Amino acid sequence: MSRLPASELLRQLRGLPGSVLTFWRRSLRTRVVTAIVLLCAILVGSVGWLVMSQITDGLVKARVEASVAEARTETDTARERLGSAGGNDFDPETQLRLLVENLVARGEVKGFEVVVLGPVRAGSNLGGVRTTPAVDATSVPVELRRTVETGENSLVWTYTRISYTPTADGSPRRPSQPGVAVGSAVVLPSDGGTYALYYLFPMTEEQQTLLLLRRVLLTSGLLLLVLVAGVAWVVTRQVITPVRLARRVAERIASGRLEERMHVAGEDDIARLAMSFNQMAEALQSQIRKLVELSRVQRTFVSDVSHELRTPLTTVRMAGDVLHDARASFDPVTARAAELLQTELDRFENLLGDLLEISRFDAGAAALDLEDTNLCDVAHRVVAATAPMALQRGVTVRIVDDGVFMAQADARRVERIVRNLVTNAIDHADAGGVTLRLASDGGATALTVRDHGIGLQPGQSAMVFNRFWRGDPARARTTGGTGLGLAIALEDARLHGGWLQAWGTPGEGAQFRLTLPRRAGDPLTHSPLPLVPEDVREGVT
Numbered sequence: 001m002s003r004l005p006a007s008e009l010l011r012q013l014r015g016l017p018g019s020v021l022t023f024w025r026r027s028l029r030t031r032v033v034t035a036i037v038l039l040c041a042i043l044v045g046s047v048g049w050l051v052m053s054q055i056t057d058g059l060v061k062a063r064v065e066a067s068v069a070e071a072r073t074e075t076d077t078a079r080e081r082l083g084s085a086g087g088n089d090f091d092p093e094t095q096l097r098l099l100v101e102n103l104v105a106r107g108e109v110k111g112f113e114v115v116v117l118g119p120v121r122a123g124s125n126l127g128g129v130r131t132t133p134a135v136d137a138t139s140v141p142v143e144l145r146r147t148v149e150t151g152e153n154s155l156v157w158t159y160t161r162i163s164y165t166p167t168a169d170g171s172p173r174r175p176s177q178p179g180v181a182v183g184s185a186v187v188l189p190s191d192g193g194t195y196a197l198y199y200l201f202p203m204t205e206e207q208q209t210l211l212l213l214r215r216v217l218l219t220s221g222l223l224l225l226v227l228v229a230g231v232a233w234v235v236t237r238q239v240i241t242p243v244r245l246a247r248r249v250a251e252r253i254a255s256g257r258l259e260e261r262m263h264v265a266g267e268d269d270i271a272r273l274a275m276s277f278n279q280m281a282e283a284l285q286s287q288i289r290k291l292v293e294l295s296r297v298q299r300t301f302v303s304d305v306s307h308e309l310r311t312p313l314t315t316v317r318m319a320g321d322v323l324h325d326a327r328a329s330f331d332p333v334t335a336r337a338a339e340l341l342q343t344e345l346d347r348f349e350n351l352l353g354d355l356l357e358i359s360r361f362d363a364g365a366a367a368l369d370l371e372d373t374n375l376c377d378v379a380h381r382v383v384a385a386t387a388p389m390a391l392q393r394g395v396t397v398r399i400v401d402d403g404v405f406m407a408q409a410d411a412r413r414v415e416r417i418v419r420n421l422v423t424n425a426i427d428h429a430d431a432g433g434v435t436l437r438l439a440s441d442g443g444a445t446a447l448t449v450r451d452h453g454i455g456l457q458p459g460q461s462a463m464v465f466n467r468f469w470r471g472d473p474a475r476a477r478t479t480g481g482t483g484l485g486l487a488i489a490l491e492d493a494r495l496h497g498g499w500l501q502a503w504g505t506p507g508e509g510a511q512f513r514l515t516l517p518r519r520a521g522d523p524l525t526h527s528p529l530p531l532v533p534e535d536v537r538e539g540v541t
Contacts, residue, residue: 028243029236036232037225044221055213059206064180067112067201068157071182074106075155075197079186092190099186100130103197107132111202113162115140118195120149120185134173136163140181140198148183148196157182162200178203242270246277258285313349320345366495368410370520375405375414375447379436382418386426395426396433405438407445408520413492417500420485421449421512428453428510439528443518446529450511456504464502465490499524503531 024030078099096116103114115137116130129137139162147156160181164174182199245262252260261281262274324342327335376399383397390397407414425434429451437448456464463469468483493500496516504510515527 029233029240032236032240033229033232037229040228041221041225044224048217048221052210052214052217056210059209060203063201063203063206064157067180067182067199068155070110070112070201071157071184071199072155074103074199075184075186078103078197082186082189092188092193095188095190096130096195099188099195104132107199113139113200113202115198115200116195117145117198119193120196134164135200136165139163139179139200140183144181144183144198145196148185148198151185155182155184160200162202178207239270242274246274249277249281253281253284258288313345317345317349366491368495368520369412370408370410372406373409373411373414375407375418375440375445375516376401376403376438378411378415378418379438379447382415382422383436385419386422389423390426390434393426393429395429397422397426397436398433399436399438401436401438403438405440405445405447407440407516407518409496409516410492413495414514414516417489417492417514418447418449420489421514424486425449425451425453425510425512430454437529440518441528443522444515444524444526444528445518446513446515446527448511448513448529448531448533450509450533452509455506455509456502457506461502461504465500497521497524499527501531503533505536508536509533 081102082095082099100114100116103116107114113132113135115132115135117137117140131137139160141158141160144156144158144160158181160179161176162179163176164172167173180201180203182201184197185194186197187194242262249260249262258281261278264271264274264278320338320341323338327338330338379399383399386397422434422436430453433452435448435450437450439446465486467487490500493514493516497520498514498516501513501515502510503513511531511533513527513529513531515524515529517524
């Protein structure tokens with residue numbers, strides 16, 4: 001088994017967050033199940049915390065009450081014994097020793113530890129610390145000591161941690177444990193000295209009970225979350241699986257497989273949705289077939305009519321040429337009619353040529369003759385060819401960028417695109433000029449044609465490429481071409497795998513941008529030139 005190189009592994013790790021995010025966005029089931037599990041986790045955690053808090057408070061409170069009651073009983077018993085012994089029966093040291101031994105013995109039976117400190121007040125010479133064997137006197141908190149030593153003989157308590165002295169070799173004798181410390185003071189009758197009694201009640205059982213309860217709650221909570229996740233997964237699967245099937249069927253229908261249908265099972269809402277989807281698909285298939293047939297009939301009609309008109313047009317063209325050549329011998333009215341006939345014949349012939357070209361695109365019969373083409377040379381040829389038209393309109397056409405801007409393209413079709421753009425710009429430039437710009441980079445070559453005419457209204461930048469569409473219906477039909485030039489230019493650009501886009505705004509003119517891939521077949525991802533002109537880009541959103 002071969003190991004991945006470090007660079008490949010690093011690349012995969014860097015791409016992991018993006019893959020996870022993509023999966024999260026696309027998987028509805030994952031989002032739904034995750035949301036349900038999170039909400040249930042919050043609910044279970046809140047309930048568990050509430051239950052744990054209530055039980056903990058109850059156990060601790062019960063343990064404190066029991067400890068205080070036990071300490072009060074032991075203290076009262078010790079005082080009674082000291083009082084019944086009298087002041088002369090035993091010397092102070094014996095009384096203190098008997099007191100401690102009795103308390104330690106009772107503590108071993110009842111499960112508590114004893115610490116005796118004193119004297120805590122004046123009146124005795126017996127000092128020191130006496131405890132249950134192995135109990136560390138530091139288990140008694142300092143604040144509790146201060147309260148007992150300076151206060152009355154009433155009971156006071158606090159929480160503590162009971163610790164034990166180490167063995168001779170320094171190893172711990174017993175682990176420390178939480179507990180309740182209860183303190184009080186007694187007086188020895190023999191010497192009148194006051195001694196502090198501290199009872200240390202371990203809470204080991206309560207701690208074990210809480211640990212067991214915590215494990216039970218945690219285990220049951222996890223099992224509940226797993227169960228909820230499983231139920232959510234099953235439920236969402238029943239709902240999302242038909243949705244995924246509908247998506248797949250919709251994708252197949254979009255790809256052209258119009259006969260695809262969803263499987264209908266049952267009578268629930270999902271089944272009714274599938275039936276409605278199938279009915280919609282049937283209606284779409286019927287409409288698409290009608291449109292396809294209508295389009296086919298239309299293309300056939302346009303192609304047939306265009307071809308059939310060629311023969312009579314040739315005959316009329318021959319007659320028109322004869323009349324136009326002999327117009328000098330006619331009277332003025334007849335000579336003018338011969339000139340108008342020649343002009344309209346030219347327009348009619350151009351229209352037929354454009355219709356034939358459109359029919360080739362519709363039939364999918366258009367093909368490219370690819371070669372390395374310099375778009376700058378194409379632009380210069382177009383500007384030279386349209387110079388008479390520009391001179392007649394008083395429009396200056398200039399090329400800003402000279403150089404080599406190469407692309408693999410059909411030079412004839414590219415020249416036709418540029419010629420259509422330039423003639424359209426000259427026709428709409430009014431008294432302003434027309435500017436051509438070119439740019440190229442490693443992936444694409446672009447050319448823009450900018451005019452400063454009437455511009456385009458909002459929404460017209462896409463409509464300008466429609467067949468027979470005119471931006472200003474009030475303009476005379478004597479201006480402009482057949483109305484198919486930009487539509488043919490768009491089809492030529494698409495045939496190259498390129499873009500032909502338009503921008504315009506009222507009063508600021510318009511700009512058209514042609515973008516072609518440097519190498520035929522490469523996908524376009526950007527254009528070297530902006531669509532919005534630099535002189536207005538900052539003010540246009």
